[in-house]
Amino acid sequence: MARVLIAGESWMTISTHVKGVDEFSVHSYVEGVGPLKNALEAQGHEVVHMPAHVVPMAFPGSAEELATYDAVVLSDIGANSIQLAPDVFEKFIPGQDRLAALAQWTKDGGALVMIGGYLSFSGFQARAAFRNTAIAEVLPVDMLSEDDRWELPAGLTAQVEQPEHKAIGSAGTDWPLLLGYNRTVLKPGAELVASINGDPLIALSETGNGRSAVFTSDCSPHWAPKQFCEEWPGYQEIFGGIIDWVTKKV
Template identity: 65%
Template sequence: MARVLIAGESWITQSTHIKGVDSFVTSSYVEGVAPLRTALTSRGHEVAHLPAHLVPSDFPDDRAALEAYDVVVLSDIGANSVQLAPSVFEGARPGGDRLAALRDWVDAGGGLLMVGGYLSFTGFEAKAAYRNTVLHEVLPVDLLPEDDRVELPAGARGQVTADHPALGGVDGEWPLLLGYNRVRPRPATEVVATIGDDPLIAVGTYGEGRSAVFTSDCSPHWAPPEFCEQWPGYADVFGGLIDWLAA
């Protein structure tokens, strides 16, 4: 059993309703973590979820705090949210460098998984911005300097390219995915699944630890229900990634 921290995979939406000359605003809070959390807990892993709005205040501040976990998953949460604690961003007081702490924790034996989305890797309008941080060196892939999203409205299927334990023994045809973040493999990277000509799942090592990427999403919209809710292989893939990262 691995102790897993998932950071991100939630959002708050505001909608403006205009009815003639009158208007009003409604707000809603949504979590997209359910498919991933269910898949991992079904395989016996202990999962803690840190929603996106709590990441700035509650993400582990140092390597010692990260020792509570075996694997950290960053999913659809940008570098700014991890780095800029309220005391730093709002109070202008020096604080810990959380991404440097995460890098050092992986170097000492931790496991890191980044899952794709609009605020993963480089992200929408380059706002995820991990390329400019120390965490970039930990990932098994190089990130693009520009918006890296590849939208696939007609869908495309992941293709297994290597027999690797990180795939969890998944078998058969994959359901369609509707997009991903484009990345480039590094020389020592093992690309174990592709989408189009690009990496979908890539794994590597960093110091004594391990890192992996899943460049599409773990929930809608890039991961339709047929992929993240109805496909048995979903739990195989993400369970295999966590097992490998925690080994």
């Protein structure tokens, strides 16, 4: 089975409590990686989670470092967090172009997956900012230049274009509602496995000797409600199938 690096899927929150003339701040740390990590481990994969606050210091920046993994998953982590290592951003010392290294590693036979969120693809106010990076070359979709979030507060189900595709295992066609996704455009020659609202949901592509895939909605709340990511057996089939496909296990 595959050794998978998941970068992102964590966040810190600062809330201010005002009580009369007094106020104080409360800080909390949350990880949203649980459903995805559990699903992949249940399929036999080894998962290494790199939380968002660790990414600027520790994300692999060379082919040698990336070679310790079979697949890299970017989930709700923006391009700046990967590119702006502390030495670059705080000390103005030239460093590694880690997204260029990741793109080249993918072309050379690696396996890359991007999962949707407020800091995926173009993202909230286009702050995820992957569109003008080397990663854009190797994904199966083109990204928008503006805020690409499409909120679906009433929920919408996916349209499974290829029910028998190995990338979704035995998930079938009756999927729970999703509450949003990142809008993208399918590239010519890429493979559309599932769509939502007429846009790509699961898309795949061969890129050089490697493979890439996208799931443009979320792997955890809020876009992926509990009925999708915790209660539905198809969730494990989808993400296990995507990893198996990009790592050429199927």
